Amino acid sequence: GCSTDEDAAGNESAGQENEAVEVVTITAQAPSPETTRVDNLVRAAEMLNEELEKEGQNIRIEVETQMFEGSWEDYYRQFMLAFQSGKEPDIYVASHANTGWLADGGYIQPLDELKESEAYADVYPVLWDAVTYKGHVWGAIQDTEARPVFYNKNILREMGWSEEEIESLPEKVKNGEFTLDDLLRVAEEAVSSGAAKYGILHRPVNGPDFQVMLYNFGGQLYDPEENKIVFDKEAVLKQLSFFHEIAQKNLIPEGLLSMEWSNIHSMVVNGEVLFYFGGIWNIYNWGQDDFHKELGKVDPEWVMENFGMMLYPAAEEGGQPITLSHPFAYFVSSNAEHKDLIIRLLEHVIHPDLQTIHNVETYHLPVTESAAEHPDYKANITLGDIAYMTEYTTFLPNHEGYEPYSNAVFKAIEAVQLGRQTPEEALEALEVQLKNDLRDQLTILE
Amino acid sequence: MEKTHRFSLYLRKWGLPAFMLSPFMILVTVFYFLPVILIVVLSFTSMGSAMRWDFVGFQNYRFLFEDPNLPTILTNTLIYVSFTLGINVLFGLTLALLTTYFIQKESIGLFFRTIWMLPRMSPPVVYVLLWLWFFDPSSYGVLNSIRELMGLPPTMWLVNQPMTAVILANGLIGASFGMIIFSAAIKSIPQDLFKAAKVDGAGHWSIIKDIILPALRWPIMFVTIWQLLSLLTSYEYILLLTNGGPGFDSTVLALYSYHKAFQFFEFGYGAAVSVVLVAVAIVLTVMLWKLFGMQKIERGARID
Amino acid sequence: MDISYRGEVRSQVSFPKALKWKKRMPYIVAYGVLFITTLPVILMYLWLLLNSFSSQMKYGFIPVNFTLDNWRFLWTNVEIAGSVYPSIWLATWNSLVFAGVLTILEVIIGVMAGFALSRLRFPGRHGLLKITLILHAFPSIALLIAVFYILNFLGLFDTLWGVVLVKTALQIPLTAWIIKGFFDDVPWDVEWAGLIDGCNRFKVWYSIILPLVKPGIAAVCIFSFLSGWSEFLLLYTFIISDSNITLATYLQKLLSDPNLVPYGLLTAVSVFYMLPVIVFFILTQKSLMHMHAGGGKGV
Amino acid sequence: MRIELRNVSKRFDKADVIENLNMVIEDGEFVALLGPSGCGKSTTLLMLAGIYKPTKGDILFDGQIVNEVEPKDRKIGMLFQSYALYPHMTVLENIMFPLKQMKVPKKERVERAKEAAALVKLDHLLDRLPSELSGGQQQRVALARAVVKEPKLLLLDEPLSNLDARLKIEMREEIKRIQQELGITTVMVTHDQEEALTMADRVAIMKDGELVQYSKPLDLYHHPKNYFVAHFIGSPPMNFLKGQLSVQNDQLQFAGEGTKINLGRCLKEFNVRDGQSVYLGVRPHDLKLGKKGQISLTGVVNLTEPLGHTTLVNVTVGNSLFRFFSDKKFVAGLRGEVEISFDRHALHLFDASSGESLSKRHLADEEAEEASENIIPM
Amino acid sequence: MRIELRNVSKRFDKADVIENLNMVIEDGEFVALLGPSGCGKSTTLLMLAGIYKPTKGDILFDGQIVNEVEPKDRKIGMLFQSYALYPHMTVLENIMFPLKQMKVPKKERVERAKEAAALVKLDHLLDRLPSELSGGQQQRVALARAVVKEPKLLLLDEPLSNLDARLKIEMREEIKRIQQELGITTVMVTHDQEEALTMADRVAIMKDGELVQYSKPLDLYHHPKNYFVAHFIGSPPMNFLKGQLSVQNDQLQFAGEGTKINLGRCLKEFNVRDGQSVYLGVRPHDLKLGKKGQISLTGVVNLTEPLGHTTLVNVTVGNSLFRFFSDKKFVAGLRGEVEISFDRHALHLFDASSGESLSKRHLADEEAEEASENIIPM
C-alpha cells in the first residue's frame, strides 16, 4: 500500500523509518564488448526506481551487471552451468538465435506480456518474429543491426558511372530495379575493365551473411509449425550456385574462405573491391587500424565519401531486396523472482534515449520506430540513413538445429568455391550431412 | 605392545608413500578420475543443451559409427597425430641436442631455446593469427606480399594444404615441450660419461646414440606417449587455424567431439566421441609402452 | 708398422691436417641447421614485434609509421566500441597471482608424487603410473561438463579455489611424470648417505634429492607457469561472478567480437602478454641447464 | 654398541649375496672386513646401516633387533665406497650435514666440521664443491663426514683406498685414535691386509657371502681356518703343495706330485687319516734355507729376487712354486737344488676337498702361544 | 706412441692445478704417476686424454701437437678414477663400447669383450648393469673397457685401488703382460708405491701440480732429488735429522738438535758449504746396529716391533725419530742407548730451505752403480 498523504506531506524520512525500503537486486549479463546493453539496464533501473518512488512503493531495484569475455560457445556453456547451480543472471543478453534452446531447456520464461506492453508497441513488427518460438515471445528485443552491401564509389566512377547514378544505387536496389544479376554484371565489368581487383568480397568465415542469399532466392530455413529446420533444396542449390558462380568468374579472390579478417578489411579499404557484403560495424573497424595504405585509419566521413551502402539486391527484377540481421534480446531466467519488476525494467530499457545511446556507440540499429526518429540517432552520419533497412530485414531461425545446419552449408559453399564439387554434387553431399547431423530435426523440401 | 609395534611398522611402510601421494591422489581422483567416470556415463545419455540425463543406451555410439564423415575424420586423426608427433619428438630432440649438446655456450643455447618457446608462450589466438597473416592467400598475406614483390603468383597454401599447416603449426608448439624436457635431461647426464665416451673413441653421433639417447629413454618415452595423448585430444589450434576445414579436410576426432559438444551442445554425443578417442588412446599407449620396453626401464627402489 | 698379437696390421696414429675444420664441422652444421630452422620463427615474431610499433607494414613486412599508439594500454585504460577496458596492470597482476599459485601448488604436489612414484616402494606403483598417464587421454574439454557436476556437488563452482584445484589436477599427472624421470636419475648412494647422516626419507627428499633434480623442477615450473598464465577456459567456465580479469581474458576481450578486432592493439598486447613468460623462462634457465657435476662414483 | 648378526641373509633380484651370516661385534671393537672383490662386504655394511633389510635373519644392536629401525635412528656414521657426497653442497656443508640433522647449534656445527676437515687435511678447500675435488680429496670429505658426528657405530667402506701412502698412514692413525678415544664400534672394509691386521681388533674374512673366519689378526695369520684364508692372507702368500698323506709308524708322510716329505710325529696336532688328500702349506717367512727346521724338503731354484736386506727365493717343489726368504748373501745357481726346512708348528694341512684346516690347535690356545709367534711378517 | 708434454699448465676457475709440466714418455714405456692426493695426477691424465685442454703449453703425440685433437682420435684407453661406467649398458655392452666405436664387426666385438671380461674375472656377470655390481667389480669393468681396444696409449687412474690383494697382484700381471705384448705406452696413477716401483719403467713424482722427479724406480729410491721425494718414497720412510753442516779439515760435520755426527770425507760427493742448514737422511734399511758402517750415530731405543724375520727398532736420535731393522734377536732395554751406523753411499743431504738434494751423484751414473743397490727393500 502506498500513502499519498505521506508523500504529499513530504515526510519521506519518516516513511522510510517506518517501512524500510526493500532493495531487489537483479543481475544481468552480456557478452563483451558492448557494455551499453547492460548499462542501459542500470539506467532503466534508475528510471524505474524513480517511478516506484513516485508510486510510493517500498521496493527499489538494483541492477548488477557483468560482462563475459569469450566466444559465443563459452558464453552459452557458462550460462548452462550457472543455471544448473542456480547462479545464472536474472537477465541474460544474447542473440535471438538462442531462443530455441533456452526455451526448450527451461532456462528462460516467456515474456508474452511485453507484446501487449505499450513501451513495445512501436517495435518493428518483423522483429517480434526473431524472439518468438513455439508461439511464445521469449525475449525482449534489444537491438538489431544492418548487414549492407558496401559499394566502392571510386570504382564506379572509374567505370564511368555518373555521380548521380552512384548516389541513387541504394534507392534502385530498394526498388528492385537493380537486381542480383546486375550486381554480378557490374562486378564482372569492374574486374574486366581493371577498375577493381575483385568484384565481390564476402566474409571469410562462417556467419549469418551466407543465408541472405538463401532468403533472397526465396528459400526457407525453419518451419515454425513443425519446429524443424528446413532443407530447401531448390533454394539451397541456387544459393550454392551463386557462390559457385562468383568464384568461377573470379569475382572473388582465390582462397577467400581461408583469409584472415584484417586482410579483407585491407582489400576493401584500399579500394580493391567493388562490392563488399559487410556489416555496418565495419566502419568502426576501419577507424581502428591502419588498413588504408596511405591514410592509415579512416574515419566514418571518409568511408561515407568513398563507399555507399545498399541492401542485397533482389534476385529477380522487381523483387524484394533483402538484408539480414541478428538482433539481440534480453532473456529472463526461469528462476528469476520478481518477474513483474523485471518486466517493468524491460519496459524502461527500450526507451528511445537508451536505445540511442547504445546504437550510436556501438553501430546498431534501433528496434522501435521512435528510436529511429531520435535526433541523436538521425544525426549520426553513418546510421542515420540506413534505419530503413530494418524493414527489409530477415532473421535466422532461433532453433537449435540451425547451428549444425549453417556449418554444413558453409562447408558446402567452401567446396563449390574451391571447385571441389559442383553445386549439384555439393547439394547431394549436404543432404547426407544434414540428415546425419540433424536427424529428426530436419524436414527436406524437395 | 606388539600391536603398536606392528602399527608403527605399517605406518612406516605406508606412511611416507601415503603422505607423498595423498594430495596427488585426492586431486586426481576427485577432479580427474571421477569426471572420467561421469563422462563414460554421460556417453550413454542424450544430454543436450538442456543438460538432462536421458539414458539412451548405445545410441550415441550408433550415431557415431553411422556418421559418414567418420572414416575421413579417423584418417585425419591418424595423419595429424602421427606426423605432428614425429615433429614434436624428433624435432624437439634435435633442438635439445643442438642447443644443449652442440652449443655449449649457454647464452646462445638459451637464445635459441627462447625463440622456440615463443610459439608456446604466445596466446594461441595470436599464434594462429600469425600463421594466418603469413600464409593468407590474399596479397596482404606476408608471404604473398614478398612473392608479389618478386613477381611470383600468390600461394593458397592454407587452402591446399590445410593438414600440413595444422601439423606444422602444432608441431612447432609441441617441439618446445620435448625440447625443454630433453634439454633438462641431457644436462642431468653425469659429465663423466661424456668424457669416458670420448676417450672410448665415440664421435658425436655415437655419443648421441649410445650415451644421450639411452639416458633419455624415460623422457623420450614419456614425451612420446604424453604428446600422443595430447595430440589425440587437442583441437584448439586446429579450431583457430582452419576450424577443421575446408570441408572435413582437417577435422580430427577431438575437434569433432568439441564441435558436437560445445558448438552444437550435444554433450552425450560429444562424450561418446571422447570415449572412443580414449579407447584408441589406450590401445596406442599400450603399444608404445611395449615398444619402449617400459617394464625394463622401471627399476625398483634400492632402499629396503 | 708393427704387428699385434692378433695379427692385424696396426697403423701409426696420424692426425689429419685439416683438423680444426674437421673438428668444427659438426658444430658448423649444428649452428647452420639451428639457424635455418629457427629463422622463420624469428622472423614471425620479429614481424609481430615490429607490427606492434608501427601502424602499418609496407609490402606486408616493412614497418612504416612508427607509433606507440598500440601500446597505449600501458598508460591508459583502452576504450573500444564504448567499452572501457580495465587496467592491463591489474590483469597482469591477476595473471601472475593465478599462475604463481598454480605453479607452487603443482610443483609441490607433483614433486611429492613424482618422488613416491620414482623412489618409494609400495604396491600398485606401476599401475598408478599407467593410470595417471592414460587419464590424459580424456580431452579436458570433454571433462568440463563432468568436472562441473563435481564442482557443483562440492560447492566449489564459481570459486577461484575450485578452478585452481581443477587446473592443478588436470596438470598434475604431467608434472609427476616429468619429475619422476628426473628422480630416477639421482644416484642412490646420496640418498643412502642422507639416511645415514640422520635424515628420514622425507628429509632426504627435500634437502638432498630436490636440489639434484633442479632441472626437472625448472622444466615443470615452466610448463605449470605457462599453462596457468594462459588459462582461460576453466576460469570462464567455472567462474561467473568473479570479474578478476587476467591477461588471457584481456586478450579474449579484444577478440570477443570477431568483427571488431583492433589488430594493432592485439599485437602489442600479445607481445606484452609474452614478456613475463619469457622473463620467467630465462630466469628458470639457470636451474634448467644445471649441469650434473656429480661427486664420487655414483651408483 | 654391541652388534650381532643372526643368520642374516640378503638376496637381490639376480643373486644371493649374503648367506647365513652370524657375527658378533663387541662394544668398542674395531673389526676389519676382508674378502675378495664382490663377496658381499659392502652389502653387509649397508645392512648394518639399515639401508638394506636382511632378507632373512636379524641384526641386533645392544641386544635389540633393529631390522626395522631406520638408518637415521641407528647412530651410525658411514663412508661409502662410492663416497656419495652431496654434489650440491660444499665441502663444509657436506661435513656439517650430519651435525645439522642432530640439531647441533650452527656455531658449534661449523666448528666441529672445520675440525673434522682439518683432520683429513682439507681445511683449505672448504668452499669447493665435490666435483671440484680430486678423488682422494673426495674420499677424505666422505671420511670427515662419517666421523664428524661421533657415531656409535662407524662403518667404513674402503676409506683409504684412494689416498697416497703417507696420507694413508696418517689417516689410519687418526681413525684409530678417534675410534679409541670415543670407543666407537667400527667396521671397516679394506683390501689392504696390513691395514686390516694392524688396525683391527678382529678380522672377518668373507667369501661369497659367507663368513669364513672371524678372529684376531694373529690367529688369522697363524691359524687359518681353511685353505681359502691361508691363501688369502699373507704376502707373499702361503706356499702350497697338494698331495696324499700316509701314516707310517707314528710318522706322517706326505706324497705330492713329484715330491715326498716326511712330516714327522705330528699326528697329535692334526686331525688326519691315512690316505687323505690334503694341501700342505708353509708361509714363506717360516721357510729357512738348510736343514735346521724339523721338516725339510728339496726344491729347484727358479729365481732369486734380492730385496736389499733379504732375498726372496723362488723354488719349484714338486710341481708347485715355493717362495721363501733367505739371507741377503744367498747365491745359488739357477736350476740348482736347495734344501729348505721349517718347524713343525709352521706346518699347515688342509683337506683337499673341503679346504678345512686339519690343525687341532684351537683358537682358545692362542693365549698360550709363544711370543715369537705374535707377529705378522709382512 | 711417444708422448711429450711441453710447458703444460692447467688452471681451473678456482685454482692453478698443473704448472709448467715437462715430460717425455717414450714409445711403449710404462710410466707411473705418484704424488700426494690432489697434486694433479688425474688432471694430467685427462689432459693426455684430451678431455681437458692445457691452458698453456703443448701436448705432443709422436711429435705432433695434439692439443686440438679430439679424444676419440687419440687412440687411447682410459680407466677413470670414478670408473664412469655407462649406467644403462650391461657389463658386456660397456666393455664392447670402445670396439663398437672402432667399427669392429659385431661377432669379433663380443668375442674380444668377453675375453677382456674373463681377463678381469667378470665373465659370469656379463649381463649385469653397473648399479648391480660391487665397487671392485665396477673397477674391473672399467679396466676391461680401457684395455679392450688395445689402445696406443693406456691411461689408468688408480686402476686397482678397490681390489683385494690377491686380485690386485693378478691384475697387475695382466696389465703388465698386455702392455708389454702390445707395446702400449701406459701412464698409470697409483698410490701403491710397490705397484709403481715394480710395474713402471719410470716413475714421475708430482707435487702441487709440478713434476718433482721423473726417473727409474731405483733412482727414485736411491737418488731422491729432494727432501719431498725422499720423504714420500719408501716404507717405512727415510729417517731425517735437521741440522747444520760444518767442514773441518776435509771432514764434514753435522750438528743437529742434540746430536753431532761426523760424516767423514764425503765432500766430493756433496755440494755443500760450511754452515749450511740441511736435512740428513738415511733409509731404515741402510741403518745397521753397531759401528760397522762408515758413519755412526747414537740413539735411545724407544720401541721395538718384532716382525718375525726381523725387528723394527725405533730410536730417538737428537730430537728425531729414527727407525731401522735389526736382527730378529735384537733385544734392548727401553731407553737404552744403541750405536747405529750406515755407509756413506747411504747418506742423503738436502738443503733445509730449498729441500734440494745436495748429492753430486747424477742420474747418468746410475748404470755404474753397484748391483747391490739395484733393489728396493719394501
Ligand SMILES: Nc1ncnc2c1ncn2[C@@H]1O[C@H](COP(=O)(O)OP(=O)(O)OP(=O)(O)O)[C@@H](O)[C@H]1O
Ligand atoms: N673443477 C675443478 N675446479 C677447481 N679445482 C679443481 C677442479 N678439479 C680438480 N681440482 C683441483 O685440482 C687438484 C688436482 O686434482 P686431481 O684430480 O688432478 O688430483 P689427483 O692428483 O688425481 O688427486 P687424487 O690422488 O686425490 O685423485 C686438486 O687439488 C683439486 O682440488
Ligand SMILES: Nc1ncnc2c1ncn2[C@@H]1O[C@H](COP(=O)(O)OP(=O)(O)OP(=O)(O)O)[C@@H](O)[C@H]1O
Ligand atoms: N643390486 C644388485 N643386484 C644384484 N646383485 C648385486 C646387486 N648389488 C650387488 N650385487 C652383487 O652382490 C655381490 C656383493 O656385492 P658387494 O658390493 O657387497 O661386494 P663387496 O664385497 O663390497 O665387493 P668390493 O670389494 O668389490 O666392493 C657382488 O657380487 C655384486 O655383484
Ligand SMILES: [Mg+2]
Ligand atoms: Mg664394496
Ligand SMILES: [Mg+2]
Ligand atoms: Mg685423481
